[in-house]
Amino acid sequence: MRYCSALAVLATSTFLATAGPAPATELEVTHWWTSGGEAAAVAEFAKAFDATGNHWVDGAIAGSGSTARPIMISRITGGDPMGATQFNHGRQAEELVQAGLMRDLTDLATKEKWTEVIRPKSLLDSCTLDGKIYCVPVNIHSWQWLWLSNKAFETAGVPIPKNWDEFVAAAPALEKAGIVPFAQGGQAWQVNNTFAVLMLAIGGKDLFQKVYGDKDDTVAAGPEVAKVFKAADDARRLSKSANVQEWNQATAMVINGKAGGQIMGDWAQGEFQLAGKVAGTDYTCLPGLGINPTLATGGDAFYFPLQKDEAKAKAQEVLASTLLDPKTQVAFNLKKGSVPVRGDVDLNAANDCMKKGIDILGKGDIVSWTDQLVSQDTQKQFEDLFSEFFATAMTTEDAQERFAKIVATAD
């Protein structure tokens, strides 16, 4: 009798197992979100995807995007594609799509009306090639922020600057108090973007578009861009004693009041939040460096490499719609410090800085960022130039001449 009941239990459990939801499909997702705030944000995606009965296998690759992307690309071209992978949308994955290595998501997009919910439209345009949609934008990131440490300016006894010029003017007081005025990470992608941010803030939207969008080399060699180089020269001078490489180390200097400010994208806000700092009281953010509140709508997107396995292909679809789910969008973006790609979600929980950003996006003061405008090849040449410029005493004239040369051959 005892054996019988045991058998019955066994039978039921087997039955339950087969009757339950289909066995979890494992999907490996690669990304380069490894700093504290980023990891907390990506955990939200993993949680939401696991809740659908599938399993998120985290494939985080440490280092920045420039370390991670070659690994991702070689896996996809080498015939070992992951379930899904992060890229900055724009032209980073362009050729992979052209080579037919990425999955076409157009059907799902029409079913879920992505074209209606995703705003601004340029995000989905960057995912589109020949009328077909190949990626899911998950957030809007903008680079054009100057983060200021309120504590640092209090220590130095000067008011918190309201724009870049005031910031440069306040620098001597900070230096006197033993504070590094400007925290600039030394990595090439950071210095390159700092320059592009200065271009948009100081030169304005039109100049930015002419240089990076139209690749007009006479403008790039002209007097307006010379002004931008003067500002870059200031940035170089003020960051002389920073001696940091990673962006989050530079952000940490601002958080601890060891540095006055940093130009970095809004993902820096994730770090401030993780450290328990409050926007407005502990730190101040100046979109567009306080001069030109225009934001670029870059960001991250997920691409889905073609899979042979039917179950995995199904799971990819589930993941794609999970990423865009209103609830997941809010949970993820609040932790990440970025703005959701959907206009129809509730963002009461957003903080001071994020609201400023949403406001600017709502007004439509937006441009496409360099990742969308120029190829990776051109970006690399800019990076080489600016990492040299920021580390040496290269004159602004020489730098501008070389900058214009790169613009002339840019694609």
Added chain:
Amino acid sequence: MPQQKRPIRLLRNLNAKIAAVPMMLTATFVFAGGSLWTVLYSFTSSKLLPRFSFVGAEQYERLWAAPRWNVAVENLFIYGALSLIFQFVIGFLLAALLDQKIRFEDTFRTIFLYPFALSFVVTGLVWQWILNPDFGVQSVVRSLGWTNFEFNPLYDADIVIFGILIAALWQGTGLIMCLMLAGLRGIDEDIWKASRVDGIPTWKTYLFIVIPMMRPVFITTLVIIASGIVRVYDLVVAQTGGGPGIASEVPAKYVYDYMFHAQNLGQGFAASTMMLLSVAVVVVPWAYLEFGRRRHG
């Protein structure tokens, strides 16, 4: 009994020949084939994926106009020349000193060879810390009282390549010493006795008798050092990441960055073809002298 057939030449040492087939195939198809393919595609405008769209020497023109490539080539020359000289001189001196029948020779040999057991990445990180102005040599000397002491090679664009050279010497010299020591031990004891009988000073014996006799060892050493110089990459990545700015870039890093970061295979291939060419310029005349002469002589 019929006369046995003469063995066919091709079938002699058949086992050894069969065993060598995989390596022969690898050498032909992977090494030679891969090199040819790379050279061919360096004349195309391939971006992320190889595509046969011929553009002539455009990639090379761009390569030699790029400031970063020129810095990299210059660095390789400085690094190469100095590391060749110093590894030979220090390696030989250490070996000669160890050869004086000293006590604890095994211990010293182990100590000198130990750095070689570490990878370039570990070596690079260790020396990054040692040369860091806030933690390393500079701060130690300053804390001893010399407060104006300045030794900061890794953050000074003019001398950063020497900071890398120090690490490379620390890592590689032990191996060179061992090779030299083996060479010294291979010299017949009678030669030393003869030179002593003739009253030749020790240093002269080394310079005019022993060193010329060690020619094969020197050539092996030269090949090992030279191949290490051309492919230097990981040490730079670990120690400076090419910085400050682009001051410590090397050609191998340019190749990697342009192939994978910039998604411009054509440019990367052009740079790697130049590296191949530079190796060929060194190796071909040497191989000709070394093997060509033996055949005729």
